[in-house]
Amino acid sequence: MKQAKITVVGLGPGRFGLITLESWQLMQQAKNLVLRTRIHPTAEEIEKRGLTFSTYDGFYEEAPDFETLYTHIAKDLLRRAEEEGDIVYAVPGSPLVAERTVVLLREMAKASPVTVEILPGMSFVEVLYTRLGIDPIEGLTILDAEDVNTLKDRPAQSLVITQVYDPIIASDTKLMLMDLYPDEYEVTYIHNLALPDESIRKIPLYELDRQKDVDHLTSLFIPAK
Structure with a gap:
């Protein structure tokens, strides 16, 4: 059985043109595209280009603090990957610049059957x-x-x-x-x-x-x- 994979990409610092070509191609090909939040300037541009995605904006209303929120997001990504297959997870800016969910996801994946690949992006x-x-x-x-x-x-x-x-x-x-x-x-x-x-x-x-x-x-x- 193929091992599920989460590929983390960056949405860049705000302008659609600052998304890397590699990240954009992966988002276009993704069966499951997930954004941490649609409150980012490129989200509307992605929709205009015909891509559909889900977000974790609903989680923000339920979490008592940011650390709890980011932990819940990381856990849910791993659960979804195991149940639904490969995911492309898109975060604002660069995946490894001020992005706590990615740090948690990478740590939690060590005890999970899901692999995590993090691509470089512009912050x-x-x-x-x-x-x-x-x-x-x-x-x-x-x-x-x-x-x-x-x-x-x-x-x-x-x-x-x-x-x-x-x-x-x-x-x-x-x-x-x-x-x-x-x-x-x-x-x-x-x-x-x-x-x-x-x-x-x-x-x-x-x-x-x-x-x-x-x-x-x-x-x-x-x-x-």
Whole structure:
């Protein structure tokens, strides 16, 4: 009996054209295409091109926290692969950049008859390097907004904060960063990167939670200076 397989692909940082050709071809060929969420700019474009898919958006309403949510998704993917056969699982950005479900899926698959293959994809950071004109080889720390409290000292290198996804997280992030940086420290606010209405603007740190467009496509760049 053939062993079931889950192939994980990335949807890119937002614009449909940033999906890799390899990933797009696999999505087109998939009998079972599953997106972690349809709340991603490319989901509508995928539908326009005639592909059908299921998502885990319903799981978001039931889970008490993100770790529980991502664990449930990983377990369900393995269950579905055993029952239904091969799955192509598509996640926002790159599968191994800030994608907890993929980390959990890879670990859980070790005790499962299902194999997991993870393909490379473009993440938002490649676009960010280009837009800001920075070279990551000079040093860059990337953190999820919920992990900012792990910073005990001001980093020697520049800092990127991802998933500043609502005003509450923005406020918490601002307060934690203000323990390390001056209130008026100039930071770069990044919204809808790689989309037609992309906005990249410099603001003082204390104004972070006053921005009107904070959502799941908001990030922050803090230069080392």
